[in-house]
Amino acid sequence: MRYYPLLLDLHGTHCLIVGFGKVGQRKLATLLKANPAQVTVLDTFSIEEVKDADMLQLLNNPFVTYSQRSFEASDVAGKTLVFASTGSRTVNKQVSDACAAHNILCNVIDDPSSGTFTVPAHIEKGDLLITLSTGGASPALSRKIKKELEKQVGDKYAPVVTLMGRIRPLILELANDTEQNTTVFRNLVSSDIATAIQKKDQIAAESILRSILPETLHSNIGALLHELI
Incomplete structure (x- = not known):
């Protein structure tokens, strides 16, 4: 087992998402459910150009701060969790290297082994949260098992x-x-x-x-x- 199974209490913490494509948006949507004090999002697009309503809703959340600029190593300071979710492996590595230098937990979407944690597939039914992982070996298999568990568990528990x-x-x-x-x-x-x-x-x-x-x-x-x- 490479990863230690753990559920984190992020209430009152500061987190960072670098790259706000579809994956970054999914990360933020899930992260906000854990009630962090603040989530900083970095990307290079202008928020005035955003037409997607769901994307705008996420960025306009009062707990989210969006900055239109490139990543700098100092951005990880004081963060509890960091997500490297850009389309550039070079930038994602810069993020993971900066986190490693400060012992900050980091998730890297295109190279899980270069980060310190992965985000497991999960089933959420009220206060019931079931997580599952293949250790980064096969997200597709995680999704398959998740669907099977959802049918089995339903809303019973x-x-x-x-x-x-x-x-x-x-x-x-x-x-x-x-x-x-x-x-x-x-x-x-x-x-x-x-x-x-x-x-x-x-x-x-x-x-x-x-x-x-x-x-x-x-x-x-x-x-x-x-x-x-």
Whole structure:
């Protein structure tokens, strides 16, 4: 395994995208979902010449700063993530070299091995995020597997993730021992709660939660299932 599997919290960080073609646009659209404080985009086109509505919407995002100029090594200073997504291998290498000199994580679209991370294919269903990677060997295979997983997973587990996000802090507030909490969480995800929610079966869902949750939390069941069924 070449790459270490990792999900980053980019809230409050500054990132850089060098090159804003179709790939750069996809990188930015995904990056903005992670709520960075600022994303700087560098390219040589004039924003006044842009006719594509989706492209303009990305560039006009309040968290995006566009600069019409060529890349300079100093641009990577203070950045958490950098994407080298130009059509020039020479420029992309300049970006990756500058990042390497400052120990900054860098993704290079035309030569993943010269960067420090790749962006995995992913499936996003509410708060559920599934990522997969072939280590840069075959993005096409990643896309194929992604389509297969999307069909298999569907929308079944997204509301369960929301439910577990509501339950977890309540369980932890009870200050029970870790083994007891683990048993509750495992019983919940092993139950038929996902099916009950998917079928909009309020009675079954409430029954499952009452059978698994500590009695002190039974009064919360209605709120836990709010808008999930």
